[in-house]
Amino acid sequence: MIEIPHGARVFGMQLPIQAQSNYFVGEWERDAGPAELARIAKTADDTGYFYIGVCDHVALPESVVGGMGTHWMEPIGTLSWLAAHTSKIGLLTHVYVLPYRHPLIAAKQFANLDYLSRGRALVGVGAGHVEAEFEKLGVDFHRRGKAVDDALVVLAAALEHEFVDGFGARPRPVQSPRPPIWVAGSSERAIRRAAKFADGWLPQGPSDAVMVATLQAGRETAGRADRPMMIGHITPFIYVGDPAWNVGEGTISGSPVAIAEQILAGTADGVNQIQVRFKARSCDELCEQMVAFATDVAPLLTTIS
Numbered sequence: 001m002i003e004i005p006h007g008a009r010v011f012g013m014q015l016p017i018q019a020q021s022n023y024f025v026g027e028w029e030r031d032a033g034p035a036e037l038a039r040i041a042k043t044a045d046d047t048g049y050f051y052i053g054v055c056d057h058v059a060l061p062e063s064v065v066g067g068m069g070t071h072w073m074e075p076i077g078t079l080s081w082l083a084a085h086t087s088k089i090g091l092l093t094h095v096y097v098l099p100y101r102h103p104l105i106a107a108k109q110f111a112n113l114d115y116l117s118r119g120r121a122l123v124g125v126g127a128g129h130v131e132a133e134f135e136k137l138g139v140d141f142h143r144r145g146k147a148v149d150d151a152l153v154v155l156a157a158a159l160e161h162e163f164v165d166g167f168g169a170r171p172r173p174v175q176s177p178r179p180p181i182w183v184a185g186s187s188e189r190a191i192r193r194a195a196k197f198a199d200g201w202l203p204q205g206p207s208d209a210v211m212v213a214t215l216q217a218g219r220e221t222a223g224r225a226d227r228p229m230m231i232g233h234i235t236p237f238i239y240v241g242d243p244a245w246n247v248g249e250g251t252i253s254g255s256p257v258a259i260a261e262q263i264l265a266g267t268a269d270g271v272n273q274i275q276v277r278f279k280a281r282s283c284d285e286l287c288e289q290m291v292a293f294a295t296d297v298a299p300l301l302t303t304i305s
Contacts, residue, residue, distance in 0.1 A: 001199070007304055009272045010302065014094060015054055039283060056096050058100060090120050098125040127147075149197070200231070235277070
């Protein structure tokens with residue numbers, strides 16, 4: 001099973017292009033496509049990123065399209081395609097809306113991804129949030145938390161064992177005993193779900209000391225405090241160097257040391273995985289930023305003192 005080494009802190013990124021919400025899409029992404037997506041994934045693979053992440057919506061109502069758009073590439077198919085363009089990097093769903101699928105279907109998809117990628121699947125799952133999307137799919141929005149709790153047990157069992165309740169499925173995952181399951185969400189219930197069921201916790205934004213303490217308390221209660229655990233954090237947007245254009249309020253920029261200091265100042269104790277995101281005006285500039293971060297900033301972040 002993929003784990004973060006003790007005493008280390010890793011970094012990964014959510015891919016652009018795959019999801020094009022109007023809340024965060026860059027203008028250059030609207031005309032980009034598979035070639036640019038593959039190039040970004042390959043850049044991350046070549047420069048030491050721990051994972052690339054993609055997210056999940058099936059069909060969005062017109063009422064939210066003004067903010068969220070409709071361009072959300074299917075996550076498992078996208079990661080399977082990117083597996084052929086990379087060789088080392090983890091392939092993360094951040095996140096796969098688990099209540100939309102039967103847990104055996106989810107297990108089949110993730111097992112297949114792990115098999116095709118030779119052991120690089122990271123199973124990031126969450127409860128979802130667009131009520132109208134749930135209604136369109138015939139799924140009870142108000143029971144989605146309970147649905148995730150129930151499904152996680154079946155998902156983990158089906159990823160670990162060929163047969164569950166007398167029904168079997170192959171191919172099997174390459175990772176042993178199964179790929180890691182990272183549960184997403186920043187609510188108290190989601191954090192406690194991660195503590196009870198998961199190998200990692202993915203916040204839906206920045207994490208803080210209160211969230212991490214809630215997670216650790218939940219792990220203690222569940223008798224899982226001694227197990228390895230991925231504890232995540234999402235940084236503000238980053239621009240390595242002094243930008244000659246308006247990168248927007250709240251973007252971290254400057255020298256590698258200054259950027260690392262600002263990131264660490266906002267990172268709670270116990271966090272061992274940082275998700276970064278960059279401001280850029282083109283695919284070329286994004287790849288340059290990714291390389292600059294991996295080369296000059298990441299070494300200042302990746303050891304936990």
